[in-house]
Amino acid sequence: MFFEKNLEETLETIRAYGCDAVEIGTGGFTPKKHFYAGELIKDDSKCKQLAALVKKHGLFISALYCHANMLHPDPKFSTQRHKDFRDVVMLLERLELKELLHSLDVLDHQIRISIQTG
Secondary structure, three states: OOOOOOHHHHHHHHHHOOOOEEEEEEEEOOOOOOOOHHHHOOOHHHHHHHHHHHHHOOOEEEEEEEEOOOOOOOHHHHHHHHHHHHHHHHHHHHOOOOEEEEEEHHHOEEEEEEOOOO
């Protein structure tokens, strides 16, 4: 949602709708328009910038989501999706978050899991 906008515009729009929290797509089939988890986990300053930007708009990150089929029979595909998922889990820790929404698209079923960090 809101992939036609940059992250700042997206956060402004979400706040204008009266929301307090945001779930951010970070990998797998989700377009990497707003940021790429694989880059953020390598740079603490970028993680801090993201957290500050979200806070600036009066929001908090309720969860990250990653829609990836790590069970795909083609190893080229499943290997990248596994890396995306791993990067998002590592980003959870960097951002001190506890919730990851993951969808195993092959089953067309969303499973909410809670990752305990720190």
